[in-house]
Amino acid sequence: MSSRVRIALLIGLAGVVLVTLIxxxxxxxxxxxxxxxxxxxxxxxxxxxxxxxxxxxxxxxxxxxxxxxxxxxxxxxxxxxxxxxxxxxxxxxxxxxxxxxxxxxxxxxxxxxxxxxxxxxxxxxxxxxxxxxxxxxxxxxxxxxxxxxxxxxxxxxxxxxxxxxxxxxxxxxxxxxxxxxxxxxxxxxxxxxxxxASDGTLELPPVDDPSCDTPIVEAAPTDIVRKILQYALAQRGKPYRWGGTGPDAFDCSGIIYMAYRAAGLSIPRTTFGQFPFGAKVKKGTEQPGDLVFFNAGPGTSSNSPGHVGMVVSPGKMVEARCTLCGPIKMTTYRDRPNIVGYTRPLQNPTVIGQLKRLGLT
Structure with a gap:
């Protein structure tokens, strides 16, 4: 190998390392x-x-x-x-x-x-x-x-x-x-x-274990919430698709919209519609079936959040996050940045009327 080639290779390698380190x-x-x-x-x-x-x-x-x-x-x-x-x-x-x-x-x-x-x-x-x-x-x-x-x-x-x-x-x-x-x-x-580590391993905590679904559903406060959770949890593993409402793929608000439909209830389709729809609940008082909103995505703000997940148990939610974020899964939310609020669709007057017609109040 000539000296010029060696020099060129070294310069190229140094450039790659420098870009990475910067x-x-x-x-x-x-x-x-x-x-x-x-x-x-x-x-x-x-x-x-x-x-x-x-x-x-x-x-x-x-x-x-x-x-x-x-x-x-x-x-x-x-x-x-x-x-x-x-x-x-x-x-x-x-x-x-x-x-x-x-x-x-x-x-x-x-x-x-x-x-x-x-x-x-x-x-x-x-x-x-x-x-x-x-x-x-x-x-x-x-x-x-x-x-x-x-x-x-x-x-x-x-x-x-x-x-x-x-x-x-x-x-x-x-x-x-x-x-x-x-x-x-x-x-x-x-x-x-x-x-x-003394044993040479890295301990990893469980996050999304389907065997935990039964106690999560059974702990739901009402039968209607159980139906909502059962549908949402059953969609895990399916891909995210913008505008998707199933059955093969969903976006963040689409899975919530369809989970409520599975329980016989109608709520707005989009995150922008769902945020003002439900009754506001204080942080720490959210319950399964409630929604947690994030100021995330282009053109969004704290008053018009662009991402939403559904609370399924204390500190956990089901979410369809983004195309490159992997499939729909259960995640933790309390340590996530940009949370702007929580709502309870079941306390919206329109939904209360739907529940009465279904004989569920």
Missing amino acids: MAPMLMSTFPSFLGGGSTGEDCGDGPVKVTNVSTTAQSDIPANYLELYKKWGKKTGVQWTVLAAVGKRETDHGRSTLAGVRSGVNYAGAAGPMQFLISTWGGKAKIKTSSKFNGYASDGDDDGVADVYNPADAILGAAKMLKRNGAPGDLKRALFVYNHAMWYVEQVLVIARRY
Whole structure:
């Protein structure tokens, strides 16, 4: 191979690496979840994962103060501490790196701190008073009133929040791809995370287990809600299709519209019609059959949300999210951003009249 060819190849490879690194970590919360890493399990819970035992590799490699923080914030947010630690290892060797941006300033890509947040992702500046209004993942992990991207306590909490919002603990590949847009990065982090766990595995919580449907339906407050839930839950696994009302595919409002029709009730077809239709209910008082709305999608706002899901049990909903988001599934909603409100279609006067005609009141 000639020297010119070698030089050309090296320049090309450097360019690919540079482009990839400049993009990381970037926030892209709507990235499709076709990257895999779905949940498995035998019970019906989806709470925080347990704190996995620490391997000898982790004990020898992770500084004690960092290990304590990874475990603390992993447990509180439900993100595997081993994954948090693997991100910290891959980014800055748990803060030991002497490269620019780790302890002060930013690197060439604009990232800073032990977990390498883009300053724009952190909140616009490296240190933010927690009383300030800001957008981003800036966090105060040591209660000193300042969200400091260079402070491990703050940065690790911020990383946990970012991973949680984008799929962790169940969809780890998606969450890590959002953190750094490169599949080689995702695989490297997962390898490190397994080495940090004493049994070499990553615990994944169950999220959407059909064997849990019976107790969900039986817990419904009325027979009419049971019929609505049975229909909606039975559509899981079918694809999203804009404007779809079944039987083979649905959009977000279409599955809700058809679930109510299956129970003999008529409600508006679209999200824009469904939002003002139902009686408003306060956060925390929502019940199965209620609707949860999100300010998501082009041309939408907090007064005109573009996405909707149906509550099926505390903290869970059935939703048809988007074409690239995978099939219709049951998901959690309380930690999702951009929730604008909850409604109860069954308390709309028109629906109450329908229930009376059906002899169901």
